[in-house]
Amino acid sequence: MTIKNVGLVGGTGTIGEPILEALKNSPFNISVLNRAGSKSSYPGTNVITVPDDLNVPDVTKALEEHNIDALILAIKPAQVAQNKRLIEAAFNSGVQRLIPAEFGSVDSADAKTRQVYPIADCKKEARDYLVSLQDQERSNGRGKLSWTGLVPAHFFDWGLGNSLLCFDVAARRAYIQDGGDIKFSASNLAFIAAAVVRVLERPEATANRLLYIQSFRVTQNEVLAVLEKVAGDKFEIVNQKSEERLRELRPRMLEGDFHATEETVGIWGLVASDWEGRAANDLLGLQEEDLEETVRKVLAKQ
Numbered sequence: 490m491t492i493k494n495v496g497l498v499g500g501t502g503t504i505g506e507p508i509l510e511a512l513k514n515s516p517f518n519i520s521v522l523n524r525a526g527s528k529s530s531y532p533g534t535n536v537i538t539v540p541d542d543l544n545v546p547d548v549t550k551a552l553e554e555h556n557i558d559a560l561i562l563a564i565k566p567a568q569v570a571q572n573k574r575l576i577e578a579a580f581n582s583g584v585q586r587l588i589p590a591e592f593g594s595v596d597s598a599d600a601k602t603r604q605v606y607p608i609a610d611c612k613k614e615a616r617d618y619l620v621s622l623q624d625q626e627r628s629n630g631r632g633k634l635s636w637t638g639l640v641p642a643h644f645f646d647w648g649l650g651n652s653l654l655c656f657d658v659a660a661r662r663a664y665i666q667d668g669g670d671i672k673f674s675a676s677n678l679a680f681i682a683a684a685v686v687r688v689l690e691r692p693e694a695t696a697n698r699l700l701y702i703q704s705f706r707v708t709q710n711e712v713l714a715v716l717e718k719v720a721g722d723k724f725e726i727v728n729q730k731s732e733e734r735l736r737e738l739r740p741r742m743l744e745g746d747f748h749a750t751e752e753t754v755g756i757w758g759l760v761a762s763d764w765e766g767r768a769a770n771d772l773l774g775l776q777e778e779d780l781e782e783t784v785r786k787v788l789a790k791q
Contacts, residue, residue: 490692491558492517492558492586492692493518493558494518494559495557495559495560495561496537496555497509497512497519497520497560497561497563498522498562498575499564502564503678505563507681511679512685513533513534515690521534522537522539522548523537523538525539526541535555543571544574549578552579552584553582553583558585559586559588560575560584561588562588562589565590566590566615568611569614572589576615580627580634585631585635586634586692587619587634587635587637588636588639588688589612590615591615591699592640593609593612595642595762596761597609597611598640598699605735605753605757605761608750612638616636619634622634623635637688637695637696637698639702641680641681642674642675642764644678645704645783646678648755649784650791653751653755655755660725663716663724663725665713665728666709666731666756667731668728669710670710671708671709672765673706674764674768675703675705675758675762676704676705677704680704683775684700684702688773691772694772701768702773702775703768703770704777704783705777705780706768706777712780712784715780715781729756734756739753
């Protein structure tokens, strides 16, 4: 399998923007799929305009006309119908590798995770659809569609600055879960973007797999110690029991409360996202990163 032309959907999002920057510095030819009604702009990047409804025939034609070999979906996984239309178009057009909208704080392959955080079912539904297609021969003679899902756990640098990791940096407050000594994995945005490029550079080794990656494997207390060192301030500690807090949040989350949903995934990503023994960093040639250096960069932007 040779990947040359790469398409990206969602190039202005939280993870899409760093992926686009990493792709620009890669050996691949990059195109961004942009809906006709979108106001997003991509200076210096080839743009493929697709219909707002992402109808399969038109997206298929666009992918064929630009000879797209790999397609990356960096849109919201909750948009299941749209994700599945893009996957179908990729299959029909002859795309060789698809990277689905799997990026996120929690493991959608885990049944308990899907129970705690039902939105994870959206990722599983899209992945199940990919699995149903991976062994099908295509009539256009371009072989089979393969896929790679990346599970980076919490977006560490982004999340530290946005309270996702249960740290309110601006208020110097830490919401410590279950004593704060549970190990969790997390990845910086640029690290995740680099992993995407490495997947495309290693298509055979990464085919039809969920790959777990991590910039760090740390505890909340370890992060707190570095935060206090770098900030030069003591943080107020608010001790919480994760199970109790998740029970409190669940009714609001199921009603669609955004903040309850964010806090739920934030807490669950701290207590149930330890990739010890299964991180694919070595496979992708990625080194773990320096915690203090990352914290300093985050605090410098506050």
